[in-house]
Amino acid sequence: xxxxxxxxxxxxxxxxxxxSWGLVSGxxxxxxxxxxxxxxxxxxxxxxxxxKKKMPTPTPLPLNASPRAPxxxxxxxxxxxxxxRRVSFVSSSAIIQKRPLLPNIVRQSSSFNLPLICPTSFPPxxxxxxxxxxxxxGLAGSLLLLLRRTFSRFAKAxxxxxxxxxxxxxxxxxxxxxxxPVVAEAHAVDTFHPPQKMLDxxxxxxxxxxxxxxxxxxxxxxxxxxxFWGRLARELLTWSxxxxxxxxxxxxxxxxxxxxxxxxxxxxNCVDRHAFKDPNKVAIIYEADExxxxxxxTYGELLRDVSKLAHVLTQMGVRKGDTVxxxxxxxxxxxxxxxxxxxxxxxxxxVFAGFSADSLRDRVIDGGSKVVITTDEGKRGGKLIGTKKxxxxxxxxxxxxxxxxxxxxxxxxxxxxxxxDFWWHEEVExxxxxxPPVAVNSEDPLFLxxxxxxxxxxxxxxHTTGGYLLGAATTGKYVFDIHDGDRYFCGGDVGWITGHTxxxxxxxxxxxxTVVFEGTPAYPNFSRYWDIIEQHKVTQFYVAPTxxxxxxxxxxxxxxxxxxxxxxxxxxxxxIAAEIWKWYFEVVGKEEAHIVDxxxxxxxxxNVITPLAGVTPTKPGSASLPFFGIEPAIVDPVSGEEIHGNxxxxxxxxxxxxxxxxxxxxxxxxxxxxxxLNVYKGYYFTGDGAGRDHEGFYWIRGRVDDVVNxxxxxxxxxxxxAALIEHASIAEAAVVGVADELTxxxxxxxxxxxxxxxxxDALRKDFILQVRRSIGPFAAxxxxxxxxxxxxxxxxxxxxxxxRKILAGEEDQLGDISTLxxxxxxxxxxxxxxxxxxx
Numbered sequence: 020x021x022x023x024x025x026x027x028x029x030x031x032x033x034x035x036x037x038x039s040w041g042l043v044s045g046x047x048x049x050x051x052x053x054x055x056x057x058x059x060x061x062x063x064x065x066x067x068x069x070x071k072k073k074m075p076t077p078t079p080l081p082l083n084a085s086p087r088a089p090x091x092x093x094x095x096x097x098x099x100x101x102x103x104r105r106v107s108f109v110s111s112s113a114i115i116q117k118r119p120l121l122p123n124i125v126r127q128s129s130s131f132n133l134p135l136i137c138p139t140s141f142p143p144x145x146x147x148x149x150x151x152x153x154x155x156x157g158l159a160g161s162l163l164l165l166l167r168r169t170f171s172r173f174a175k176a177x178x179x180x181x182x183x184x185x186x187x188x189x190x191x192x193x194x195x196x197x198x199x200p201v202v203a204e205a206h207a208v209d210t211f212h213p214p215q216k217m218l219d220x221x222x223x224x225x226x227x228x229x230x231x232x233x234x235x236x237x238x239x240x241x242x243x244x245x246x247f248w249g250r251l252a253r254e255l256l257t258w259s260x261x262x263x264x265x266x267x268x269x270x271x272x273x274x275x276x277x278x279x280x281x282x283x284x285x286x287x288n289c290v291d292r293h294a295f296k297d298p299n300k301v302a303i304i305y306e307a308d309e310x311x312x313x314x315x316x317t318y319g320e321l322l323r324d325v326s327k328l329a330h331v332l333t334q335m336g337v338r339k340g341d342t343v344x345x346x347x348x349x350x351x352x353x354x355x356x357x358x359x360x361x362x363x364x365x366x367x368x369x370v371f372a373g374f375s376a377d378s379l380r381d382r383v384i385d386g387g388s389k390v391v392i393t394t395d396e397g398k399r400g401g402k403l404i405g406t407k408k409x410x411x412x413x414x415x416x417x418x419x420x421x422x423x424x425x426x427x428x429x430x431x432x433x434x435x436x437x438x439x440d441f442w443w444h445e446e447v448e449x450x451x452x453x454x455p456p457v458a459v460n461s462e463d464p465l466f467l468x469x470x471x472x473x474x475x476x477x478x479x480x481x482h483t484t485g486g487y488l489l490g491a492a493t494t495g496k497y498v499f500d501i502h503d504g505d506r507y508f509c510g511g512d513v514g515w516i517t518g519h520t521x522x523x524x525x526x527x528x529x530x531x532x533t534v535v536f537e538g539t540p541a542y543p544n545f546s547r548y549w550d551i552i553e554q555h556k557v558t559q560f561y562v563a564p565t566x567x568x569x570x571x572x573x574x575x576x577x578x579x580x581x582x583x584x585x586x587x588x589x590x591x592x593x594x595i596a597a598e599i600w601k602w603y604f605e606v607v608g609k610e611e612a613h614i615v616d617x618x619x620x621x622x623x624x625x626n627v628i629t630p631l632a633g634v635t636p637t638k639p640g641s642a643s644l645p646f647f648g649i650e651p652a653i654v655d656p657v658s659g660e661e662i663h664g665n666x667x668x669x670x671x672x673x674x675x676x677x678x679x680x681x682x683x684x685x686x687x688x689x690x691x692x693x694x695x696l697n698v699y700k701g702y703y704f705t706g707d708g709a710g711r712d713h714e715g716f717y718w719i720r721g722r723v724d725d726v727v728n729x730x731x732x733x734x735x736x737x738x739x740x741a742a743l744i745e746h747a748s749i750a751e752a753a754v755v756g757v758a759d760e761l762t763x764x765x766x767x768x769x770x771x772x773x774x775x776x777x778x779x780d781a782l783r784k785d786f787i788l789q790v791r792r793s794i795g796p797f798a799a800x801x802x803x804x805x806x807x808x809x810x811x812x813x814x815x816x817x818x819x820x821x822x823r824k825i826l827a828g829e830e831d832q833l834g835d836i837s838t839l840x841x842x843x844x845x846x847x848x849x850x851x852x853x854x855x856x857x858x
Contacts, residue, residue, distance in 0.1 A: 200666055204640055205641065217613050221586060224633075248277070267279060270696055273688070277678045286361045301317055309538075323452040324355045328359035330451070331446045335422045341365050345357065347393060348399065352394075352443070353513045354513070354535060357519075369468065372406055373795045383417045390420070399537065411436075460484070470621040479686070490623075490677070492528040495507075495529050500586065501526065501529050502531075506556055521591075548560070552585060568599055571602045588604070592730070593728050594718070595616050596639075597639035618642035628646065628649065652702060667711055668708070670704070708720035708723045729763065739790055747773075749773070755767055757823070767804070768803045808844045810822065810841075810845055825849055
């Protein structure tokens with residue numbers, strides 16, 4: 020028998036989209052015969068129309084393998100529909116996995132093209148694993164060796180301004196085993212195209228027609244950013260005064276400014292222009308904590324409500340540039356408050372209504388807020404939250420606050436301070452239903468939002484008006500494929516950046532209906548999200564993996580709704596695990612919705628690495644490709660040099676400014692520079708580790724600084740440590756994040772106590788309560804370990820890396836601990852952790 024000369028591919032007579040393949044020797048003997056071991060949705064195996072393709076005859080190899088290869092020698096072929104595909108070898112039984120790649124990718128070996136196409140009746144976006152029995156004759160050993168020599172790992176891609184999936188060539192490596200990939204997770208998942216059923220039920224078509232169109236626009240956004248962003252700014256926003264200068268400044272200088280001479284008003288762009296066009300169109304779909312208490316707010320009603328509140332704030336002395344603190348639950352009045360501030364040119368500073376009185380106090384003082392807006396109480400998950408009580412406690416140390424406006428949410432009997440506290444409903448009745456919007460410069464501040472900082476003091480991230488609005492509108496349009504008539508549901512809270520950008524600004528800028536959800540995904544039952552989506556015919560849904568983990572654990576029986584209008588399912592806050600991604604796609608989306616796993620931060624303002632719905636192929640766990648104007652760089656954390664090519668990892672940075680990036684930290688520009696722009700000069704430093712896989716997809720690895728990501732909320736370890744040290748019994752504290760099945764990461768604390776304190780469970784609980792009181796319940800440690808001392812260098816630096824390794828059970832990977840001031844403390848901490856885990 021001679022070597023492999025032809026590839027045989029077959030097409031099903033019953034389904035022309037189904038294909039199979041075979042390898043044929045030179046004398047016509049089939050070397051690999053395919054026998055489906057599992058059925059397909061179209062029934063049993065069908066007859067095939069065989070199509071042969073002639074290939075150059077490779078030199079035969081000597082037969083030096085057994086007639087029947089053991090399972091460890093059998094290849095796994097990873098492939099998909101398309102002109103040419105990769106063949107990779109792993110030590111496993113013979114499994115052929117359908118892994119769709121982009122149709123424009125051509126993989127060439129140094130000898131010949133090898134088209135591989137899998138028979139399946141499932142849509143191109145689904146994942147099917149077909150197991151085949153390989154019938155190997157004496158040709159098998161020779162064939163395997165031939166293929167091993169022919170196909171090897173792809174070379175790294177050349178640097179390119181386009182983030183398209185990279186086409187690379189293989190090299191002959193003989194029988195040498197391929198080097199383990201750096202971004203290994205990319206080889207453990209399948210690639211999914213936008214579902215055909217999603218495209219079939221689309222009201223029109225995605226804003227971009229193809230991946231090639233994305234690549235073309237992306238290249239323009241990198242090579243000609245002023246032209247690109249100038250065009251979109253005029254297309255998506257309404258300006259009262261046009262701009263002449265699209266951008267000035269640089270990352271190195273920290274002086275970026277966009278659309279400098281332009282003037283506009285955020286409230287006008289979100290409300291007026293849509294209310295004038297169709298005042299009866301629904302702007303807000305309010306889903307209250309109790310399902311029966313919701314209501315809709317039209318754009319016409321929203322304009323009246325915002326105008327009335329703008330009058331009230333003006334009467335209270337708020338002027339352009341002043342800061343207003345907003346401490347509200349997720350009710351329509353929270354959106355009204357944000358838009359009323361922007362209408363008069365004031366700066367809104369929203370504080371998450373789960374923060375403690377101390378945290379609220381710090382943010383009110385740092386932002387210089389003159390007015391605080393709150394409710395008598397909040398409702399969430401069937402429980403009442405004493406928001407006004409918390410505000411009263413916080414304001415005992417905020418002498419500059421002159422007015423508190425209180426919205427009556429529950430009607431609870433609460434104390435009102437005469438001359439300072441006023442009821443919302445009484446004040447708005449005094450004023451007319453229209454307030455003319457105040458034009459502001461594009462670079463005037465729109466809002467402050469406080470995020471955890473590594474020093475323990477929260478950072479007031481400042482976003483400006485024009486650039487931020489453009490980022491929100493652009494990502495809303497292209498990432499979520501928002502069209503007129505859509506009903507958008509983001510499950511985020513307005514107290515975080517997700518709520519700002521994707522509950523309020525993006526959907527309202529684009530003139531669609533946005534869902535404002537006051538409750539939790541588990542109240543009154545685990546079907547709440549799905550009931551909302553079904554009832555309101557939601558088209559896009561955006562939520563954190565924490566909620567998805569909770570709902571998956573609750574069971575598929577709760578996902579009982581058809582949800583046939585859903586086109587896009589988004590994920591935000593942290594990387595989504597592949598098994599959760601698959602559940603989201605198959606169970607929630609019924610394989611008819613495109614998953615967009617988005618990466619961004621408070622500081623970026625809007626999505627920066629993300630798929631585009633209806634356009635971008637996706638891999639579970641990967642944020643995929645950069646958004647327009649974002650030029651990522653993988654940087655060596657030691658040398659600070661950019662690492663080029665694919666299949667690399669390091670820290671993630673961005674090489675170009677973009678419109679929606681934060682401009683400064685309020686009152687602390689040096690801190691802004693040192694945190695983001697001076698770490699690697701000329702780059703924006705994200706603080707996250709990342710990998711870029713063999714096809715150019717980005718995989719976010721998590722924080723590389725001292726920040727814990729709990730349920731998608733970034734918490735500073737220093738801030739939690741500072742709260743612990745306030746306890747009278749604690750001498751020192753160190754906080755680290757550990758992997759948690761439900762919340763992604765959980766806070767674990769190590770504390771050394773002062774002499775004389777008796778350690779018991781009650782004291783540990785008191786430590787946890789200290790954090791709850793100082794910061795809020797969401798920051799409370801899941802475990803507290805009382806240790807004799809913390810692992811410190813001789814200079815006094817706490818080695819949190821060692822604590823993370825101990826918690827992860829990696830005591831054998833601690834490295835050299837001889838440099839610690841007291842190396843013996845490590846063994847004591849290990850024993851304490853082991854004992855604690857047994858309880």
